[in-house]
Amino acid sequence: MTEFQPLRMDRRLPCRVGPQDQHWQAAPQAPIRRWQLEREAPESGQVTSLVEYLPGARFPVHRHPAGEEILVLDGVFSDQSGDYPVGSYLRSPAGSEHAPFSQPGCLIFVKLNQFAGDDQATVRLTADSANSVIFCSSVSGSLLHQHGCERTWLLDCRAGAELRWQGDPAGELLVVSGCLAEAGQTHRAFSWLRDTRLGELGLRAAEPSRLLLKFGALRGLQEDPEQ
Structure with missing residues (x-):
């Protein structure tokens, strides 16, 4: 039997997982x-x-x-x-x-x-019970949860919207629908990204997109023998 190894648990390292994976x-x-x-x-x-x-x-x-x-x-x-x-x-x-x-x-x-x-x-x-906030003409969203410095948002982005935020840039996101562009890469629906610099990367919505975004929650930064 193959010995179990942790999967992508070194949260210091950037991580991109897409439908192709x-x-x-x-x-x-x-x-x-x-x-x-x-x-x-x-x-x-x-x-x-x-x-x-x-x-x-x-x-x-x-x-x-x-x-x-x-x-x-x-x-x-x-x-x-x-x-x-x-x-x-x-x-x-x-x-x-x-x-x-x-x-x-x-x-x-x-x-x-x-x-x-x-x-x-x-x-x-539920989708109709969360209060929506308009950040700018291209991004709106609902704050799903907050605790301490942790925030969880469900964002709706128009095509061309750029994703940046102030403070600790570390975070993770799931592309619920649509597509994000990042330096020549595309991240389509059900892509999952985790990065200590996520808020600085200038991710852009390549088309109307819905994103689940979490920041302030990358706990347990530890070495992963698989990485």
Whole structure:
């Protein structure tokens, strides 16, 4: 058996993962599959991934030792607290538990065990319940969560919009839809970027785009033997 190695866990290093890098694996709880973007340990620890529930899929009840964060990208995600359509944003704090499922099937972006120790907020936002802020003529967005210096935004960018911010430039983003341009590279839907200089790179929307942006949250900068 091959010894497990952490996946992209050296957060000091720039990281770009795109649709061309898709590597879907069956989860122990079929019919669910996942595409892991970063992972600390085989079935525990910090992990960031895209997870697909096929119609009727159910996941057994499980606990979140250090929190769970979800953005619903397609379909309807459900648990005992309700049904959450596309655009829903969920945070479940450390020690919470649920038994998720999806009747029609769904695709979700998930971050596990990455909450600050004192962040105990439970969040259940749907696309029509988040307050939108207009930053300029080309960018608007909704602040989904804030804690300390951490901010999580869902941004809508017109074609040509440039993504920069003041303060600590470190961050990560998921291209929910559309396309970003970066120094000759293109990052299409479901591309995931992580960089300690993300806010300084001058990323531009090559077409109307929706982005999930997190900054102030790159904790655990550590060496990754895979890098």
